[in-house]
Amino acid sequence: MTNSIAEIKNNDTIFVIGSNTTETHPVIGAFIKQAVKKGAKLIVADPREIELSRFADVHLQLKPGTNIALINGMMNVIIENKLYDEEYINKNCENFEELARLVKNYPPERSAEICGVDKDLIIKAALIYANSPNAGIYYTMGVTQHSTGTHAVMSLSNLALLCGNIGKENAGINPLRGQNNVQGASDMGATPADLTGYQKIFHRESLEKFERAWSTKLSDRVGATITEMFKLIEEEKIKFLYIMGENPVVSDPDTNHVISALKKVDFLIVQDIFFTETCEYADLVLPAVSFAQKDGTFTNTERRVQRVRKAVKENGLAKPDWQIIMEIMNTLGYEKKYTEPKEIMKEISSLTPQYSGINYEKIDANGIQWPCKDKDDTGTKFLHKDKISRGKGLFMPVEYVKSRETPDDEYPFILTTGRILYHYHTRTMTGREEGLNEIAGSSYIEINDETANRLSIQNGDKVRVKSRRGEIITRAKVVNTIDRDVLFMPFHFTDGQANYLTNTFVDEIAKIPELKVSAVSIEKLKEEDHV
Amino acid sequence: MKTVKLTIDNKEIEVDSSLTVIQAAELAGIDIPKLCYDERLDIFGACRMCIVEIEGNRKLQTACSTKVREGMVVHTKTDRVIEARKDILGLLLDNHPNDCLICEKAGSCLLQDYAYEYGVKFRTHSGKTRDPYIDDTNPFYIYDAQKCILCGLCVRVCSRLQVTGAIDFVNRGFDTIIGTPFNDGLINSNCVSCGNCVSACPTGALMPKSKEKFRAWEVKKVKTTCAFCGVGCQINLLVKDDKVVGVEPVKDAVNEGLLCVKGKFSFNFINHPDRLNTPLxxxxxxxxxxxxxxxxxxxxxKVDKYMEENGPDSFAGLSSARCTNEENYLFQKLFRAVLKTNNIDHCARL
Known part of the structure; x- marks a missing residue:
């Protein structure tokens, strides 16, 4: 997030796009609702009617995969009506003319047609956003999990810059991060091209800094992403795969493909707190302790580095992940030892500009939001305050491009996937909570009531859903909150697992799979097929 | 900021003129008892426990709803105030089951604390008491109307902070309880089981359905960060006998005392028998x-073998957005510094 969670309640307008916030980030969802009760305007863009739509001034129920057309349409209205922040743009931005030229081709009529929403709603949303002194954008995977995900984020950033909402309190562009420490894992360099703090592996200076600190030579060749790893396994180039605290057999797209890669790799280590679906394919399973049994830090969605504290002892022979990794390093001849995570943080802050002022004493009470440059720095509430980080905010005009897989005669529906309130990711933890299973215990697919009627599907019926990758059996949940040609499935469940259907087309820039759009067919399960 | 000077229990203080007496007292380190007050909510004034004597006022005033004024002289513990609080507690206890011996809230129950502080006992009386009513339809928590003092905190937390509005006052007068529309069970309402009402309840009226028996003085509280989504809510894990038996939200934190159903109630995985206990x-x-x-x-x-036969890029690692910063840092260090490859990624994209 460019801005902070505490600022949400002071936004004049909140634009939520591709985020079912009250289910995926429930406490932030509550703050958004509080803001609306206090008088904030709310724009929701989502293919489903979600809880927040009921609080919204405008709900743009767009077709999955058309975010860019929508945002371009909104910017068209804003530019045509001269509602943009000219002074801000002149001072802080570049490439405005290019943006204006591109979005000229997206009059609301055209965007409305592409998105399948009323053009007046696009105009209304644009006017609300542009006329608000402080408008914050909040988005999640509904924006990013598309083959054009990065472009959609650029598009949102264009919109925010256009109205001067970056570098301003109570506004900004705010991705809500899904996992507890997905922000931290990225900050820590757990990605193929970046060292900690997004220092590039291919920048000589950064690499040399780490070589000096770690007293060893490093490779400057960018590594493989998850999806590329699976491909390299098939090509027999990757032989050894070590998975820590992930369950790709359930979470990753195209389950059949994932399983075949995991079966194929020569040696697979899986380190987790439970014997997950992925452990089945491991050669070696290492037992780790849970968050309640170790010390450390997580970095939340607003860049706040907060303490994790040990509350109960390790179970059995299980160890904290950091200790396991350290012992493996030591076994392999790398001598460095740490007696507690605090020492690791010391090393992190010595190498990471954004974390350089962070230590356990300082974050003890309330955490600290990075960047935190030195010992006197109390952290950063919102980014780009005095000036945009790269110097000038660059408008990156982007065209709308169709999703990679669109419905056809054989697979006439768009399947979109997501989370529900009552479960977390692959249910390794929440699946063991009886109460949660009592409320939401098995897989289902949301289908529009008219479509269901046409296909003689009734609420609770078993249905077969097929895509080009696989097929599953699940139960129909007949709703009137989704378009006639769209289906929705939570991806948490293994009985009728959505990711057997999803595709592995990725966004070429961020390598995010297009989980939000797959073409599928659906039919009522015949009596004799019942299993 | 306009400030005013006032005196509370002979202590002179200068505070922001927009404050209430209860807030000013808190700044002065003076604790005024209260049952329906929550600094996150607007003033309700239902419980009357916060009554104080203000010089120049004939009647006792509720400190939660009275704004500070220049020159105000407040007394929070006069005999008159104490007697009035005793009367209030006496009335509340008349309708409260005498079961502190077996109540799990004992030790963290404000009603019990105040009864102890003010020396008020349960009375035996032949008057009418409220009918028993229990709603245990929700898998995570239970509502016991007889222990409810109708302070309305739960209703206001649900409608103002969680903004779900699942519960409200139901029925009238003596029969008033907390319930859902048509009162057909919490599970059949739009309740999202966040448990924020449970966390706010000052008595044993709203209680988690605990798997373990524990009372406040038996548990150690450990403040940590919730491990589900990226909001980073701050929680206290309640630990008894090396087991996590409950979770409470931290108020002075990013989550402002709120949690969701997972953060509040889904902690049984920690001590679950299915946990991996040994390398396999x-x-x-x-x-x-x-x-x-x-x-x-x-x-x-294995490392020696592949390093020799296939080289560094035959290794790959998937780090974890569920693990700590320190662990992610070490994991990429293992791959980069020891295995000499940048084949390292995590599930940021999922």
Whole structure:
């Protein structure tokens, strides 16, 4: 997030796009609702009617995969009506003319047609956003999990810059991060091209800094992403795969493909707190302790580095992940030892500009939001305050491009996937909570009531859903909150697992799979097929 | 900021003129008892426990709803105030089951604390008491109307902070309880089981359905960060006998005392019998328990083999957005510094 969670309640307008916030980030969802009760305007863009739509001034129920057309349409209205922040743009931005030229081709009529929403709603949303002194954008995977995900984020950033909402309190562009420490894992360099703090592996200076600190030579060749790893396994180039605290057999797209890669790799280590679906394919399973049994830090969605504290002892022979990794390093001849995570943080802050002022004493009470440059720095509430980080905010005009897989005669529906309130990711933890299973215990697919009627599907019926990758059996949940040609499935469940259907087309820039759009067919399960 | 000077219990203080007496007292380090007050909510003034004597006022005033004024002189513990609080507590206890001996809230119950502080006992009386009413339809928590003092905190937390509005006052007068529209069970309402009402309840009226028996003085509280989504809510884990038995939200934090159903109630995985307790090696398709030493030996054999035969880029690692910063840092360091490859990624994209 460019801005902070505490600022949400002071936004004049909140634009939520591709985020079912009250289910995926429930406490932030509550703050958004509080803001609306206090008088904030709310724009929701989502293919489903979600809880927040009921609080919204405008709900743009767009077709999955058309975010860019929508945002371009909104910017068209804003530019045509001269509602943009000219002074801000002149001072802080570049490439405005290019943006204006591109979005000229997206009059609301055209965007409305592409998105399948009323053009007046696009105009209304644009006017609300542009006329608000402080408008914050909040988005999640509904924006990013598309083959054009990065472009959609650029598009949102264009919109925010256009109205001067970056570098301003109570506004900004705010991705809500899904996992507890997905922000931290990225900050820590757990990605193929970046060292900690997004220092590039291919920048000589950064690499040399780490070589000096770690007293060893490093490779400057960018590594493989998850999806590329699976491909390299098939090509027999990757032989050894070590998975820590992930369950790709359930979470990753195209389950059949994932399983075949995991079966194929020569040696697979899986380190987790439970014997997950992925452990089945491991050669070696290492037992780790849970968050309640170790010390450390997580970095939340607003860049706040907060303490994790040990509350109960390790179970059995299980160890904290950091200790396991350290012992493996030591076994392999790398001598460095740490007696507690605090020492690791010391090393992190010595190498990471954004974390350089962070230590356990300082974050003890309330955490600290990075960047935190030195010992006197109390952290950063919102980014780009005095000036945009790269110097000038660059408008990156982007065209709308169709999703990679669109419905056809054989697979006439768009399947979109997501989370529900009552479960977390692959249910390794929440699946063991009886109460949660009592409320939401098995897989289902949301289908529009008219479509269901046409296909003689009734609420609770078993249905077969097929895509080009696989097929599953699940139960129909007949709703009137989704378009006639769209289906929705939570991806948490293994009985009728959505990711057997999803595709592995990725966004070429961020390598995010297009989980939000797959073409599928659906039919009522015949009596004799019942299993 | 306009400030005013006032005196509370002979202590002179200068505070922001927009404050209430209860807030000013808190700044002065003076604790005024209260049952329906929550600094996150607007003033309700239902419980009357916060009554104080203000010089120049004939009647006792509720400190939660009275704004500070220049020159105000407030007394929070006069005999008159104490007697009035005793009367209030007496009335509340008349309708409260005499079961503190077995109530799990004992020790963290404000009603009990105040009864102790003010020396008020349960009275035996032949008057009418409220009918028993229990709603245990929700899998995570239970509502017991007889223990409810109708302070309305739960209703206001649900409607103002959680903004779900699942519960409200139901019925009238003596029969008033907290319930859902048509009162057909919490589970059949739009309740999202966040448990924020449970966390706010000052008595044993709204209680988690605990698997373990524990009372406040038996647990150690450990403040930590919730491990589900990216909001980073701050929680206290309640630990008894090396087991996490409950979770409470931290108020002075990013989550402002709120949690969701997962953060509040989904902690039983921590001490779950299914947890992995030992390294496992697959031999002929079957997993066998091995020691850590053996596990590290095998890793070394494999690393040496692939390093020699296939080189550094035959290694790849998937780090975890569920693990700590320190662990993610070490994981990429293992791959980069020891295995000499940048084939390292995590699930940021999922």
């Amino acid at each position: 090696l697959k031999e002929d398709g079957v997993f066998k328990e091995i020691s850590w030493d053996r596990a590290y030996e095998i890793i070394k054999e």
